[in-house]
Amino acid sequence: MSRDAKNLLKGLAFLSPWLVGFAAFTLIPIALSLYYSFCNYSLVQSPLFCGWDNYRQLMHDDVFWLVLRNTFLYAAMALPGGLIFALLLALLLNQKVPGQSIFRTVVFIPSLVPTIASAALWLWLLNQKLGLVNLVLGTIGIHGPGWLTDTRWVLPGLALMSIWACGNTVVIYLAGLQDVPRELYEAAELDGAGPLRRLWHVTLPMLSPVIFFNLVIAIIGVLQVFDAPYLMTQGGPNRASYFFTYYLYDSGFTYLRMGYASAMGWIQLLIVLAMTGLAFWSSKKWVYYQGK
Amino acid sequence: MEKSVKRVRGAGVILTYAALLLAGGLMVLPFLWLISTSLKTVPQTMEYPPRWIPNPVMLKNFSDVLRNPRANFALWTRNTLIIAALTVTGVTFSSSIVAYGFARLKFPGRGFLFGLMLSTMMIPFPVLMVPLYTIFRWLGDHTGIQWLGTFRPLWVPAWFGSAFSIFMLRQFFVTIPDELSEAARIDGCSEWGIYWHIIMPLSRPALSVVALFTFMYVWRDFLGPLVYLQRASQFTLTLGLQSFQSQNGGTSWNLLMAASLLVIAPVILLFFLAQRTFIQGIATTGMKG
Numbered sequence: 050m051s052r053d054a055k056n057l058l059k060g061l062a063f064l065s066p067w068l069v070g071f072a073a074f075t076l077i078p079i080a081l082s083l084y085y086s087f088c089n090y091s092l093v094q095s096p097l098f099c100g101w102d103n104y105r106q107l108m109h110d111d112v113f114w115l116v117l118r119n120t121f122l123y124a125a126m127a128l129p130g131g132l133i134f135a136l137l138l139a140l141l142l143n144q145k146v147p148g149q150s151i152f153r154t155v156v157f158i159p160s161l162v163p164t165i166a167s168a169a170l171w172l173w174l175l176n177q178k179l180g181l182v183n184l185v186l187g188t189i190g191i192h193g194p195g196w197l198t199d200t201r202w203v204l205p206g207l208a209l210m211s212i213w214a215c216g217n218t219v220v221i222y223l224a225g226l227q228d229v230p231r232e233l234y235e236a237a238e239l240d241g242a243g244p245l246r247r248l249w250h251v252t253l254p255m256l257s258p259v260i261f262f263n264l265v266i267a268i269i270g271v272l273q274v275f276d277a278p279y280l281m282t283q284g285g286p287n288r289a290s291y292f293f294t295y296y297l298y299d300s301g302f303t304y305l306r307m308g309y310a311s312a313m314g315w316i317q318l319l320i321v322l323a324m325t326g327l328a329f330w331s332s333k334k335w336v337y338y339q340g341k
Numbered sequence: 342m343e344k345s346v347k348r349v350r351g352a353g354v355i356l357t358y359a360a361l362l363l364a365g366g367l368m369v370l371p372f373l374w375l376i377s378t379s380l381k382t383v384p385q386t387m388e389y390p391p392r393w394i395p396n397p398v399m400l401k402n403f404s405d406v407l408r409n410p411r412a413n414f415a416l417w418t419r420n421t422l423i424i425a426a427l428t429v430t431g432v433t434f435s436s437s438i439v440a441y442g443f444a445r446l447k448f449p450g451r452g453f454l455f456g457l458m459l460s461t462m463m464i465p466f467p468v469l470m471v472p473l474y475t476i477f478r479w480l481g482d483h484t485g486i487q488w489l490g491t492f493r494p495l496w497v498p499a500w501f502g503s504a505f506s507i508f509m510l511r512q513f514f515v516t517i518p519d520e521l522s523e524a525a526r527i528d529g530c531s532e533w534g535i536y537w538h539i540i541m542p543l544s545r546p547a548l549s550v551v552a553l554f555t556f557m558y559v560w561r562d563f564l565g566p567l568v569y570l571q572r573a574s575q576f577t578l579t580l581g582l583q584s585f586q587s588q589n590g591g592t593s594w595n596l597l598m599a600a601s602l603l604v605i606a607p608v609i610l611l612f613f614l615a616q617r618t619f620i621q622g623i624a625t626t627g628m629k630g
Binding site for chain 2: 053056057059060061062063064066067069070071073074075077078079081082085092138141142144146149151152154155156157158159161162163164165166168169170171173174178179181184185213217220221223224269272273275276280294297298301302307310311314315317318321322325
């Protein structure tokens with residue numbers, strides 16, 4: 050046997066767990082899902098080919114458009130809100146002051162809390178009459194809304210909860226901040242750049258790959274939001290927090306429309322790909338890679 | 342902290358502290374509220390304005406939750422720990438084998454397969470949820486071994502590696518000097534021997550990151566158990582807490598908060614025990630690979 054063939058066999062032997070797993074738990078399911086998406090499939094009977102019916106129905110399904118709208122509205126609040134708030138926190142936590150490690154711990158811990166627990170907690174925090182959020186708002190003279198009971202406020206309420214748990218993002222930013230070469234700040238300071246200009250001309254460009262990484266992770270995550278609305282509002286009030294993945298779950302496992310759910314799955318995959326692609330494409334204009 | 346680093350001075354320090362206190366306060370307040378409520382009586386939770394220090398301190402709330410006939414915390418914890426143990430062992434073991442192949446062996450097609458593996462991380466779980474369900478159902482109908490309604494769909498896939506863990510371990514394995522492997526090869530050590538006797542013992546920090554993250558994933562997972570588990574006797578903590586919550590919906594906030602605290606506490610304890618592993622692990626994921 051040639052050396053190349055031997056190496057290949059050795060390599061594939063070590064990769065074999067993943068190769069089998071990839072085929073069984075990713076490739077076959079993805080292919081099946083594509084097939085189901087063109088079928089009428091209720092689990093009780095075997096899949097019945099129906100062409101583009103599911104996709105055509107989706108296009109005329111008001112609920113589908115509603116969950117799409119809700120998901121994107123929520124993303125428009127939670128995504129930039131979380132990324133910017135996390136960046137501000139990271140900049141703050143990167144200052145060299147005594148006791149900083151305590152603050153870092155405090156900021157990180159909310160991201161550890163399982164959604165099931167944070168859902169219960171925030172259900173209580175956002176309670177209209179007795180919740181802490183409205184009590185705090187009350188002390189500065191603001192009459193807080195019924196966060197989870199008012200169709201206009203449920204998405205901001207859920208976004209607020211997701212922003213509270215942004216510790217992961219903060220840690221990734223912090224690691225990035227610590228990689229920025231000191232010399233750049235010193236040079237900028239010598240040139241007379243104040244803190245804001247150093248932030249704008251040194252920190253942000255050097256941090257842009259990390260910001261980009263966090264953006265991509267956030268895009269993939271935000272389309273999958275399920276736990277919080279399922280546990281806290283059951284998609285309500287009046288379906289105002291009914292999200293994409295929630296409707297997909299209901300289509301498949303509540304209404305047993307596996308074909309319909311699969312078609313939604315494929316649309317979700319395409320949206321994720323398109324948004325990530327868009328992020329990659331735009332990144333050429335705003336992400337700065339050192340040494341390239 | 343490096344001594345040479347110029348520290349923030351004067352008004353800067355005060356401003357920084359003010360901002361830090363504000364931010365830290367916002368993050369911590371919900372927890373204090375959680376603890377405070379979990380120790381209150383029901384009428385006290387309804388008081389307006391509320392008081393932060395409960396009087397009397399109802400430690401009894403916790404035993405009420407634990408002894409509640411509709412909440413079987415011991416069983417839910419046991420179920421979660423069984424799934425976690427099987428998943429953590431499986432992910433750590435299989436991912437390290439695959440990561441070894443990606444990091445320490447040279448063969449045609451390696452780059453392509455690595456890229457393929459990374460791209461699978463972008464596939465949202467909801468997309469796979471429906472077909473996986475039908476696959477597990479089919480397996481149950483055709484092999485005589487039931488999958489749905491058992492723990493199997495939750496832990497068996499873990500034994501085939503997880504893309505995220507393989508990536509993490511691979512990043513670590515490539516930093517181990519090649520000379521170590523070469524020397525062992527000259528001594529006639531097999532590839533498996535190098536993996537098991539040289540690379541694995543050197544990789545404890547990375548392996549613990551993977552184990553820890555996997556454990557956290559299982560502890561938090563809700564959608565997976567929701568789809569695959571059917572009977573209350575199999576519920577994990579997250580599913581159990583949900584059933585407890587929907588039975589007590591909105592009525593007794595004190596018990597709900599006590600139950601939530603019981604689920605959060607182990608995670609926070611774990612964080613304090615393994616703080617460094619956590620932070621380093623997350624920081625690595627953000628590094629340009």
